[in-house]
Amino acid sequence: MTNLSGHATPHFAPAQVRLGITIMRALTVIAALLLMPSVARADPPKLAVFDFELIDTSLPGEFYGSKPEEARLVRISEQLRKELTDSGRFQVLDIAPVRNAARHANLQACGGCDLKLAEQLGAELEITGMVQKVSNLIINLNIYLRDVKTGNMIAAASADMRGNTDEAWTRTMSYLIRNRLLAPNYGRRE
Numbered sequence: 683m684t685n686l687s688g689h690a691t692p693h694f695a696p697a698q699v700r701l702g703i704t705i706m707r708a709l710t711v712i713a714a715l716l717l718m719p720s721v722a723r724a725d726p727p728k729l730a731v732f733d734f735e736l737i738d739t740s741l742p743g744e745f746y747g748s749k750p751e752e753a754r755l756v757r758i759s760e761q762l763r764k765e766l767t768d769s770g771r772f773q774v775l776d777i778a779p780v781r782n783a784a785r786h787a788n789l790q791a792c793g794g795c796d797l798k799l800a801e802q803l804g805a806e807l808e809i810t811g812m813v814q815k816v817s818n819l820i821i822n823l824n825i826y827l828r829d830v831k832t833g834n835m836i837a838a839a840s841a842d843m844r845g846n847t848d849e850a851w852t853r854t855m856s857y858l859i860r861n862r863l864l865a866p867n868y869g870r871r872e
Contacts, residue, residue, distance in 0.1 A: 729772040730805035733759045735812045758855045800830045818846040
């Protein structure tokens with residue numbers, strides 16, 4: 683018999699060594715990937731959210747004015763700004779520099795003045811909105827999201843509310859934010 687112990691190593695030994703090296707390489711790559719900072723996301727789009735406007739064709743509005751509704755408009759405008767900011771999906775801009783001009787214009791029918799005001803702020807997107815009050819029982823809240831550069835409508839959201847209370851207005855706005863503006867793929871064309 684021939685003694686082979688001093689000659690070559692068995693053919694399966696290098697495979698074990700290579701397998702160990704391959705596992706070590708894989709673990710090193712995984713560790714490097716985990717330690718790398720995550721891929722930087724693009725900044726969220728800059729958004730101008732204008733104060734909501736009121737169209738009050740109700741009989742009480744005709745006789746007594748719309749003081750409670752005007753206060754609610756301020757609240758829902760701020761609610762929308764806060765919830766969109768908190769979502770992290772938008773960089774909501776301060777509209778203070780153009781607020782006075784916006785208040786003196788009917789943003790729904792001014793021939794694109796809303797887009798010009800949003801452009802002055804450096805916004806990429808803009809939201810205008812209105813509440814239409816027919817009576818204390820029939821009120822409609824509308825939100826319009828537009829691309830500032832093109833003027834194209836990206837999304838429109840509308841909801842009816844029954845009852846003219848702070849709670850009804852707040853809940854309606856929450857519904858539109860949650861189920862329309864922040865809903866996955868809402869307003870995206872495919």
